[in-house]
Amino acid sequence: MTNVSKKFGGFLANNNISLDIEEGIIHALVGENGAGKSTLTKLIYGIHQPTSGNITIKNSTVRFTSPRNAIDAGIGMVHQHFMLAPELSVTENIMLGNEQARLFQRLPLKKVRTLILKNAANYGLEINPDASVGSLSIGQEQRVEILRLLLRNSSIMIFDEPTAVLTPLETDLLFTTLRSLRDKGKTILLITHKLDEVLAVADMVSVMRKGEVIHTMPTALATKPELAKMMVGHSVLLKTNNSSFIPGEIVLAISKLGFRTLKSEKKLDDLTLTIKAGEIYGIAGVEGNGQSELLQVLTGLTPTGTIITGEATFKGESLIGKKAAKIRLLGISHIPENRLRDAVILDYPVSSNFIFGRHREHSFHKGAGFNHLVIKRYVKNMISEYDIRCTSPDFQQLRVLSGGNQQKIVIAREFSRPNISLLILAQPTRGVDIGAIEMIHKKIIDACCQGVAVLLVSSELEEIIALSTRIACIYKGSIRHEFTQDEVRDKRQRGREFMKEIGLHIT
Amino acid sequence: MINNIIKLLIPILSIFTACLFSILVITMTGRDPIMIFGKMFYAVFGSSYGIGQVVFRTTTLVFAGLAVAIPFKLKLFNIGAEGQLQMGAFAAALMGAILPASTFSPVAIILCILVAMVAGASWALLAGVLKVRFGVNEVIATIMLNFIAQGITGYLLTYHYAIPSTVHTAPINSSSIIPTFGQIIGWFANSPANLSTLLSIIIALLCQFLLFHTRFGYEMLATGLQPEAARYGGINVQMHTLTAMGIGGAIAGLGASNLVLGYTHYYEEGMTAGIGFTGIAVALLAGAHPLWILFTALFFGLLEYGGLTINAYIPKDIFMIIEAVTILLFLTFSAIGKRLQHV
Secondary structure, eight states, rough: EEEEEEETTTEEEEEEEOOOOOTSEEEEEOTTTTEEEEEHHHHTTTSSSSSSSEEETEEEOOOOHHHHHHHTEEEEEEEEEEOOOOBBBBBHHHHTOOOOOTTTSSOHHHHHHHEEEEEEEETOOOTTTTTTTGSSSHHHHHHHHHHHHHHHHOOOEEEESSTOOOOOOHHHHHHHHHHHHHHHHEEEEEEEEOHHHHHOSSSSEEETTTTEEEEEEEGOOOOOHHHHHHHHOOOOSOOOOOOOOOSSSEEEEEEEEEETTTOOOOOOOEEEEEEETTOOOEOOOOOOOHHHHHHHHHHHHOTTOOOEEEEEEEEEEOOTTOOOOHHTTTTTTEEEEEEEHHTHHHHTTTHHHHHHTTTOGGGGGTTTTTTHHHHHHHHHHHHHHHHHHHHHHHTTTTSSOOOHHHHHHHHHHHHTTTTOOOEEEESSTTTOHHHHHHHHHHHHHHHHHOOOOOEEEOOOHHOOOOOOOOEEEEEEEEEEEEHHHHHHHHHSSSSHHHHHHHHHHHH | HHHHHHHHHHHHHHHHHHHHHHHHHHTTSSSOHHHHHHHHHHHSSSSSHHHHHHHHHHHHHHHHHHHHHHHHTTTTTOTTHOHHHHHHHHHHHHHHHHHHSSSSSHHHHHHHHHHHHHHHHHHHHHHHHHHHHHHOOOHHEEEEOOOOHHHHHHHHIIIIBBBBTTTOOOOOOOGGGGBHHHHOTTTTOOOOOOOOHHHHHHHHHHHHHHHHHHHHHHHHHHHHOOOHHHHHTTTTTTHHHHHHHHHHHEEEEEHHHEEEEEIIISOOOTTTTTTTHHHHHHHHHTTTHHHHHHHHHHHHHHHHHHHTTTTTTTTTTHHHHHHHHHHHHHHHHHHHHHHHOOO
């Protein structure tokens, strides 16, 4: 790629990027959210077209107008969210978009099936070609995506955050696959923000910041702090100081909680746990093992028709069946997993978002409307306390802020609720840049030191280990293992090993 | 800033293009557009009666527009303003006929208006309840309710309430008649423009206040923009769905009372004449903004009465085409405008 730029309106998403990716290596592309990684991959994959500059593949300049062109040129992509049809079988999914048959002709299912088995054996991608995709685990689904690229004879494979949804074990398996793909001559472009993974698997690494490629070097010469510094632009603290605070009385007690959906699927099963004041209780687990349902119960957002058994009490008061607004009033704050969908109104100005969900607090009221003076003062305080980059909170829509600033607004609003005693955090730093992560972690620890109980649900094991006082491993809707405060304190020192140990309990 | 200019430019541009289009269509019918527009201009603005007619028609359209716009802020598409108008008009006519002539006039008027509002609101709420309880799409529900309203009023009129050999109910008693501007201060000659016009402006201002200056409006708009977030924020989404439909239907009822209590003084078959549908156009062109509705309603009021005045030269249907073309142009230009903002 030479001098490639991409503009969206006045916004320069990729600025004059020149990047050479050698054949037959694993090339990692790291950078914070909004650094322009996904734009760059979309340019390569033909989803967008560069405003200026050229992309050259094996000495011939290409200009893709759609992903179809890119696929034909041997470029394949494994998206972060898999593009699979759960109702169809593995074979059918792999053929999708490349049926090799006319509209009313019979599909060459048998032929493709043998091809799948052959490729699976070659690359160590074990899979049952007849299984329906809906019944596969996330790791297996990813294998289906990789096999699809192999059967299309892709020689350049782009992986967009491939480990975001995987367990540590599955991650290791994926890395083995990536290495074997490379050894057989495939070129791999790995998009990620996890520096450990880059160091573990990549041959070359390029760092992006603010739409530019800052530096490219062999991974062997790179160190983690160095890469982090290049990504953010200043040096960062990668460890958090977690004081060993002595927890107080029980704030949240959940006993034998069960959750059945309208379709009678069991999502929670006999789940029991307690959280004390002043501790951070981390729940580690692969997504989809009941975390979302647990949070729904605790925040009063269960869909209609669900059957809940067991009990969840907050300071002795039952939470089951209470409405969301009522639960908030008890002193429970909630940072939802999908903040853009749930926690903010994107088209509202920043200051209106600062009161969203708290708009019933009388101190903000004046007549039938709001007391804009009080709100202005509160917003100003929050903006300076949380270092939120926003020039005119009364007019700027929340939509135009960066992900980190949006999350800081949600955190600021929820952490500053009056008489708060339980914080429920779901993926509090997902999609947030390193600088903001640091500040959010600090605020979580501050809250905990002030005696607030914290329930932390995160798929980032690193985060769970760094912050939690106790760690519970959730699997298929119940707590399978709980690490005590002492265990966590001792094992935290041996990061990688501890991660693997947790990994065993959540799969 | 540029975005605001684009937003303002889109409706103006679509109206302008539609006017050019109408010149083309009139020419194609073999008439001289300048002559036609001259006659129309004279008929509308040449007499206080003409202006009064426009004011009267605009008033109904303001109500019909608001009836569509308020639910629209919650992403609810109220196609049923027509049926709500019909039910409201029928109810107002019956109430006006029942109340004795000796009733204190303001009381009688207010009672009739209230009955019209309740009738309109309950008709809209039926769709709201179906939506909230069973997830029935409100577009389909309101369209079906339009048919049902048509059927009910038609049946009741033909078999029970029509004065023999006519297609209208007995006239309302004098106490329930909303006085026209002509009767009070001598404006607009003997045109049907009546005090409802003031009410329509007040209601538009109230809607503006409700939407943008109250906590209720804050919750309502949030629900319309992001229903999941609203649930997280402790907002009762179902309650807001019902109130928005209810308010819309009640305002449609006000439009009906302008027609019955202010003009015809009885219910007549086909008297709503698609005003509820023009209301959709009024609301869309104004971006469902209560204050802008005052202006877009005026535009459609002009078209409607203007079309009527030159009926002798060109068919009124041409103005129906122009109305529809304006909306299509507006929707197209909005889409283009959005693209411009994002490039």
